[in-house]
Amino acid sequence: MTFKTTAAVEETKAEVCALHAELLRWGLVTWTSGNVSGRVPGTDIVVIKPSGVSYDDLRPELMVVTDLDGKVLDGDLSPSSDAESHSYVYRHMPEVGGVVHTHSPYATAWAARAEPIPCVLTAMADEFGGEIPLGPFALIGSDDIGRGIVQTLEGHRSPAVIMQNHGVFTIGKGPKAAVKAAVMCEDVARTVHISRQLGEPVPIAPQHVDALYDRYQNVYGQQPAPEEK
Ligand SMILES: [Zn+2]
Numbered sequence: 559m560t561f562k563t564t565a566a567v568e569e570t571k572a573e574v575c576a577l578h579a580e581l582l583r584w585g586l587v588t589w590t591s592g593n594v595s596g597r598v599p600g601t602d603i604v605v606i607k608p609s610g611v612s613y614d615d616l617r618p619e620l621m622v623v624t625d626l627d628g629k630v631l632d633g634d635l636s637p638s639s640d641a642e643s644h645s646y647v648y649r650h651m652p653e654v655g656g657v658v659h660t661h662s663p664y665a666t667a668w669a670a671r672a673e674p675i676p677c678v679l680t681a682m683a684d685e686f687g688g689e690i691p692l693g694p695f696a697l698i699g700s701d702d703i704g705r706g707i708v709q710t711l712e713g714h715r716s717p718a719v720i721m722q723n724h725g726v727f728t729i730g731k732g733p734k735a736a737v738k739a740a741v742m743c744e745d746v747a748r749t750v751h752i753s754r755q756l757g758e759p760v761p762i763a764p765q766h767v768d769a770l771y772d773r774y775q776n777v778y779g780q781q782p783a784p785e786e787k
Pocket residue numbers: 659660661724725
């Protein structure tokens with residue numbers, strides 16, 4: 559078992575490592591919880607955070623390289639305990655190039671109530687194309703979490719799912735897009751939560767959600783926008 563690294567693998571290790579700082583910066587993680595993974599573009603190789611290493615000590619060379627079954631191909635440390643869930647998503651959603659998991663507090667508060675986050679903000683229509691859906695309760699240590707993520711997100715516009723009693727999983731074309739979805743998920747979870755303290759938030763009509771989503775995904779930003787989605 560000799561794994562020959564490539565420039566693309568090393569680039570993905572550097573990118574995935576650096577993106578963990580964003581989880582801290584946006585207040586999405588505590589201690590060593592939370593993780594980012596990325597698919598090496600065009601391959602069946604995944605780079606993921608090692609288990610139990612504190613954020614300050616993460617370095618690109620400590621990232622763990624796995625195949626799509628979560629088997630370690632390269633790296634001295636064991637992968638994140640969520641690696642199986644990540645690899646299940648990559649196996650079943652070939653368009654996904656990045657996965658993020660957090661227990662960010664406001665979104666996880668919705669998960670604790672087993673309640674999807676209703677689409678009551680234009681920012682939600684833009685980024686998520688509707689509500690942020692709720693995934694099933696699932697125990698750690700089997701395929702159940704991965705299966706729940708895939709079943710909930712397949713055919714859904716949202717790149718984020720809140721897993722019941724657990725926390726947030728997000729997907730993206732690459733790891734940076736998945737991190738962005740995790741940041742936006744927590745942001746809208748907080749705003750809708752605050753709104754609910756004062757009354758019942760007003761839903762956005764479905765045709766307006768569609769129009770907002772279409773504009774944001776296809777028109778918004780600098781054109782042409784090579785920005786990773
Ligand atoms: Zn978790």
